[in-house]
Amino acid sequence: MVDQDYEQFIRNIKAKTGIDLSQYKEAQMKRRLTSLYEKRGFKNFNGFYQGLLSEKELFYEFLDRMTINVSEFYRNYKRWQVLEEKIIPKLLEKNKKLKIWSAACSTGEEPYTLAMILSKFLPLSGVQILATDIDENVIARAKLGLYPERSLQEVPKEMKAKYFVKEGTNYKLDNEIIKAVRFKKQNLLADPFEDNFDLIVCRNVLIYFTEEAKELLYVKFSKALKDGGVFFVGSTEQIFNAERYQFASIETFFYQKN
Numbered sequence: 001m002v003d004q005d006y007e008q009f010i011r012n013i014k015a016k017t018g019i020d021l022s023q024y025k026e027a028q029m030k031r032r033l034t035s036l037y038e039k040r041g042f043k044n045f046n047g048f049y050q051g052l053l054s055e056k057e058l059f060y061e062f063l064d065r066m067t068i069n070v071s072e073f074y075r076n077y078k079r080w081q082v083l084e085e086k087i088i089p090k091l092l093e094k095n096k097k098l099k100i101w102s103a104a105c106s107t108g109e110e111p112y113t114l115a116m117i118l119s120k121f122l123p124l125s126g127v128q129i130l131a132t133d134i135d136e137n138v139i140a141r142a143k144l145g146l147y148p149e150r151s152l153q154e155v156p157k158e159m160k161a162k163y164f165v166k167e168g169t170n171y172k173l174d175n176e177i178i179k180a181v182r183f184k185k186q187n188l189l190a191d192p193f194e195d196n197f198d199l200i201v202c203r204n205v206l207i208y209f210t211e212e213a214k215e216l217l218y219v220k221f222s223k224a225l226k227d228g229g230v231f232f233v234g235s236t237e238q239i240f241n242a243e244r245y246q247f248a249s250i251e252t253f254f255y256q257k258n
């Protein structure tokens, strides 16, 4: 059954922000947004949209609810070990400088994890990592480099000692690591991609998109990679029919472009 209230909301949000909610899994997205508008005293999506227009705070709350920003350093630690021990050394055999992208980087834990790992191989002054997200608020937080203890649970001891300083209840990340990352606002579903990447990390965001949106993104990610470049996905995000996108699975959750 077509839900006209939600359909109209999708059209309004697209016109206002460029964000196309129809490319996110519907049941999940609707549930998240409905619980927010009910909590704020609205009866339907139409009323909620009128509210968003007049209240900036509510608009930010909406963005927050739709994006789901949870992240942590070294999320799924074993995968990062594979990256460090197998993938990065292989990439460095071919190129002395690597072009790396953390797509949908949230509050920065993922691109900063990349910077910490790369620091074991290269001087950080020569490392450039692009990190993008649709949500400006998380990018602003990422740039601050201040994290609660729970984000650091998986950080190896020596890295924690080397790159974090305790500040009250939080941990401040070293400037050297922060400087290695270039943040940019980008909507994966609408904005152009840079290209020529050796490594693209895109984890825990594609799960929210429809199958059609995912397929389009695999094509775009594949184009954005160099030949031999690697695509690193989240731990529930294996690619079905990877060869369609010129991807060969080289380790679980790592695909190489042929």
Ligand SMILES: C[S@@+](CC[C@H](N)C(=O)[O-])C[C@H]1O[C@@H](n2cnc3c(N)ncnc32)[C@H](O)[C@@H]1O
Pocket: 067, 068, 069, 070, 071, 072, 075, 103, 104, 105, 106, 107, 110, 132, 133, 134, 135, 138, 186, 187, 188, 189, 202, 203, 204, 205, 234
């Ligand atoms: C769960 S976080 C994943 C963070 C990190 N990659 C990780 O695995 O820990 C999902 C991120 O995707 C971002 N996101 C959602 N839709 C997006 C889009 N269309 N384009 C870019 N980023 C998007 C959200 O703002 C959020 O920060």
